[in-house]
Amino acid sequence: MRDGERLLFGAWKCGIGIKSICGGRGKCGSCIVQIDAAAPDALGAPSAAEAALLPAHPQGGTYRLACLCEVRGALTISIPPESQAVRSTPRKPFTVTAVAARPTATRVTFDIDAPDTAPPRALTTRIEQAAASALGARAVELPLPVLADFSCVPGFDTAREVTATVLRDRRIVQLLPGRHSRNCGVAVDIGTTSFVVFLCDLARGQILAMRTAINPQAMYGEDVISRITHIQQDTALLGNMRKLLVDEINRVLIEACAEAEVLPDDVVDAVLVGNPTMQHILLGLNPQPLGRTPYLPVRSEGVDIRACELGLAIAPQAEAYVFPMVSGYIGGDTLAALLTRAADFYRGAQLLVDVGTNGEVVLAHNGMLSATSCATGPVYEGAHIRCGMRAAPGAIERVWVQADGAIRWAAIGEANAAGDKRPIGLCGSGVISAVSAGVRARLIGRDGALAPPATHRQLHANSEGESDELVLVRAPYARTGRDIVLAQQDIRAVQLGKAALRAGVEILLAESGVTQLDCVYLAGTFGNHLQPEDILEIGLVPPLPVQRVRSIGNAAGDGARAALLDRHQRRRAARLAQRLSVLELSGRGDFQDLFVMHTALSPAPVAILD
Incomplete structure (x- = not known):
C-alpha cells in the first residue's frame, strides 16, 4: 500500500474484500475492521465523524472504519464476518427455454484455390470467392484486421482448407486454417452487485457452461449513485471501473471455456446487458448525466462493437452487441427481461x-x-x-x-x-x-x-x-x-x-x-x-x-441469451425500446x-x- 492510502482501497487492491455500501465515503459504517496490532503512528486518531459510526463493543478491542483510516505504517487487522465483502458465487437463477438457433455468427469451412491456379489471384480474392460460393452469396466482406490476424498464423498462405466465421452471412470476422466446427457465443448480464456469464453453443442453442461472480466495482460503492459520484470526483476512475469489470468477466469466461473444453477463439459472438450505469461504464461512457435531471443516457441505441475494443477474451474481431437503453434508469436489462x-x-x-x-x-x-x-x-x-x-x-x-x-x-x-x-x-x-x-x-x-x-x-x-x-x-x-x-x-x-x-x-x-x-x-x-x-x-x-x-428468475440473463442465440431478438429489442x-x-x-x-x-x- 502507498503511504497515506486508505485501508479500504488498499485492501481491495490486495484482493482483500471489505464491505463498503457507501463506496468509501464514510457514510454507512459497514467497513468496520478490528485493529489487532499497529506500528507507532501507523494510524491517526479517528475523527468525530468516524467515531460516531463506530459501535460499542463490550468485549473490547480497537475498531476503525477502513474507508477513513489512512495507513502510514505496518498493522495487522481482523475483518468481522459482517464486514467481509462477499466472495462466494452469487445466486443467479435462470430458465432453460428452447430458443430457435438463428445466430448472428455462423461458421463455414471451404477449400480455396492454390496460389498457382489460373488466373493468378491474391489470397484475399481467393478467400472471398471461395467463401461467397460456400455461402451462396454474391460477395462477402473481408476486413483488413481479420486478414492481418490470419496472416500471422503459421502456414496461412499454404492452407487449402479454411474455416471462416461470418456475421449475417456477409462479413468475415475470423479466419482459421483447417476445419473448426465449434461455434460458440457468450451472453452476459451485468448487475450492480453481480453478473452472470452464459457460454452457449450457437448451432444447437444450448448452454455449455454458466458462471456468476461479484461485480468488483463494489469497492466504489454498492449502488450506482456511489459509483457515479466517484467518477464525478475523478473521471480517471471510469477507466478503472471499466477495467475491473472486463477483467473479471474475462476471468469467469475463461473458467467457463475450460469447463466446456472450448477455446476462446471458438467464442465468436457476445451479447451484453445491464442497467444504464453498468452499460455506460462498460462502453467507456461517462455516466454522470444519469445522475442529474433530466436523467438521460449519453447514447440510447444498441451498440455493435468489436470484442477487442471492449477487451473481451474471445475471438478479437468478433462482434459484441450491447443492448439499447430507454432512459437513465430503464436499460438493456429491462428490455432483455421483456424479450422473455x-x-x-x-x-x-x-x-x-x-x-x-x-x-x-x-x-x-x-x-x-x-x-x-x-x-x-x-x-x-x-x-x-x-x-x-x-x-x-x-x-x-x-x-x-x-x-x-x-x-x-x-x-x-x-x-x-x-x-x-x-x-x-x-x-x-x-x-x-x-x-x-x-x-x-x-x-x-x-x-x-x-x-x-x-x-x-x-x-x-x-x-x-x-x-x-x-x-x-x-x-x-x-x-x-x-x-x-x-x-x-x-x-x-x-x-x-x-x-x-x-x-x-x-x-x-x-x-x-x-x-x-x-x-x-x-x-x-x-x-x-x-x-x-x-x-x-x-x-x-x-x-x-x-x-x-x-x-421468473433472472429474466435479463435469459433475454440476453435469447438475443445471442436468435439474431431476430436483437431487432425485437430495438423495437421494444422504441415502443x-x-x-x-x-x-x-x-x-x-x-x-x-x-x-x-x-x-x-x-x-x-x-
Missing part, C-alpha cells in the same frame, strides 16, 4: 417488476408498454440494514413466527455441507420476510412501529422504554457472536422503499387507466427469492390472488401524496395515524 415474455403478456394488464436499489416497473396493457423507475434504496440488497448483508451463505432469507411465538429462520447454506450453519445477517429477501412475519404476528404494526416490549420476549426496549429492535437470532447462535436483529430503523427503510415502488406502480396504472392487474411477474435474483405472500402482506404490489404473483413509453416520476405532485399513503405495511393504503 410471450404474446399473452401483451393481453390484459400485466406488470413486470425488477426490485433492487432501483425498482424498474413495466406495464403491458392491451399491447401498450409503459415503464417507470422508483428509487427504492439499497434495503432490498440487504444494505443500510443494521445486520444486513448480500444474499450469500450465512444470510437469513426467510423468517416466520410459530403459533407459540417462537421465531424461526432459514439461511442460505454453505457450499460445503459441513460448514458453519450459524447465520451472519439478513439479506434483502430475509428483511422483507422478517417484516412480513412480524406484521402477521402483530409484533409490528401496520404503521411500522414495533409492538411494546411486553408483547414478546425478543423485543428489546431503548432508554425511553419503547421497542427498538426485534431479536431474530440470539448471539450464541450467530456466527458474529452478536444478536442478529431487525431494528426499528430497518423497518422504516423497508417502508420507504415499499412506498416508493408502490407509488410508482399506482401512477403507472392510473396513467394507463388500469384498475385491476391480471398478473405480476417478479424478475431478478431478489424477486426470485421473495415469497409472494410476503410482498402482498406488506403491500409491495397491488392486491391480487397470490397465485398471480410469479417469479416503451417512460414515465418520469420526479416533479410529480401526486407521487409524494401516494408515497405517504403507501408507507403503511398494508395491501391497501390506510390512514397510518389512526
Whole structure:
C-alpha cells in the first residue's frame, strides 16, 4: 500500500474484500475492521465523524472504519464476518427455454484455390470467392484486421482448407486454417452487485457452461449513485471501473471455456446487458448525466462493437452487441427481461417488476408498454440494514413466527455441507420476510412501529422504554457472536422503499387507466427469492390472488441469451425500446401524496395515524 492510502482501497487492491455500501465515503459504517496490532503512528486518531459510526463493543478491542483510516505504517487487522465483502458465487437463477438457433455468427469451412491456379489471384480474392460460393452469396466482406490476424498464423498462405466465421452471412470476422466446427457465443448480464456469464453453443442453442461472480466495482460503492459520484470526483476512475469489470468477466469466461473444453477463439459472438450505469461504464461512457435531471443516457441505441475494443477474451474481431437503453434508469436489462415474455403478456394488464436499489416497473396493457423507475434504496440488497448483508451463505432469507411465538429462520447454506450453519445477517429477501412475519404476528404494526416490549420476549426496549429492535437470532447462535436483529430503523427503510415502488406502480396504472392487474411477474435474483405472500402482506404490489404473483428468475440473463442465440431478438429489442413509453416520476405532485399513503405495511393504503 502507498503511504497515506486508505485501508479500504488498499485492501481491495490486495484482493482483500471489505464491505463498503457507501463506496468509501464514510457514510454507512459497514467497513468496520478490528485493529489487532499497529506500528507507532501507523494510524491517526479517528475523527468525530468516524467515531460516531463506530459501535460499542463490550468485549473490547480497537475498531476503525477502513474507508477513513489512512495507513502510514505496518498493522495487522481482523475483518468481522459482517464486514467481509462477499466472495462466494452469487445466486443467479435462470430458465432453460428452447430458443430457435438463428445466430448472428455462423461458421463455414471451404477449400480455396492454390496460389498457382489460373488466373493468378491474391489470397484475399481467393478467400472471398471461395467463401461467397460456400455461402451462396454474391460477395462477402473481408476486413483488413481479420486478414492481418490470419496472416500471422503459421502456414496461412499454404492452407487449402479454411474455416471462416461470418456475421449475417456477409462479413468475415475470423479466419482459421483447417476445419473448426465449434461455434460458440457468450451472453452476459451485468448487475450492480453481480453478473452472470452464459457460454452457449450457437448451432444447437444450448448452454455449455454458466458462471456468476461479484461485480468488483463494489469497492466504489454498492449502488450506482456511489459509483457515479466517484467518477464525478475523478473521471480517471471510469477507466478503472471499466477495467475491473472486463477483467473479471474475462476471468469467469475463461473458467467457463475450460469447463466446456472450448477455446476462446471458438467464442465468436457476445451479447451484453445491464442497467444504464453498468452499460455506460462498460462502453467507456461517462455516466454522470444519469445522475442529474433530466436523467438521460449519453447514447440510447444498441451498440455493435468489436470484442477487442471492449477487451473481451474471445475471438478479437468478433462482434459484441450491447443492448439499447430507454432512459437513465430503464436499460438493456429491462428490455432483455421483456424479450422473455410471450404474446399473452401483451393481453390484459400485466406488470413486470425488477426490485433492487432501483425498482424498474413495466406495464403491458392491451399491447401498450409503459415503464417507470422508483428509487427504492439499497434495503432490498440487504444494505443500510443494521445486520444486513448480500444474499450469500450465512444470510437469513426467510423468517416466520410459530403459533407459540417462537421465531424461526432459514439461511442460505454453505457450499460445503459441513460448514458453519450459524447465520451472519439478513439479506434483502430475509428483511422483507422478517417484516412480513412480524406484521402477521402483530409484533409490528401496520404503521411500522414495533409492538411494546411486553408483547414478546425478543423485543428489546431503548432508554425511553419503547421497542427498538426485534431479536431474530440470539448471539450464541450467530456466527458474529452478536444478536442478529431487525431494528426499528430497518423497518422504516423497508417502508420507504415499499412506498416508493408502490407509488410508482399506482401512477403507472392510473396513467394507463388500469384498475385491476391480471398478473405480476417478479424478475431478478431478489424477486426470485421473495415469497409472494410476503410482498402482498406488506403491500409491495397491488392486491391480487397470490397465485398471480410469479417469479421468473433472472429474466435479463435469459433475454440476453435469447438475443445471442436468435439474431431476430436483437431487432425485437430495438423495437421494444422504441415502443416503451417512460414515465418520469420526479416533479410529480401526486407521487409524494401516494408515497405517504403507501408507507403503511398494508395491501391497501390506510390512514397510518389512526
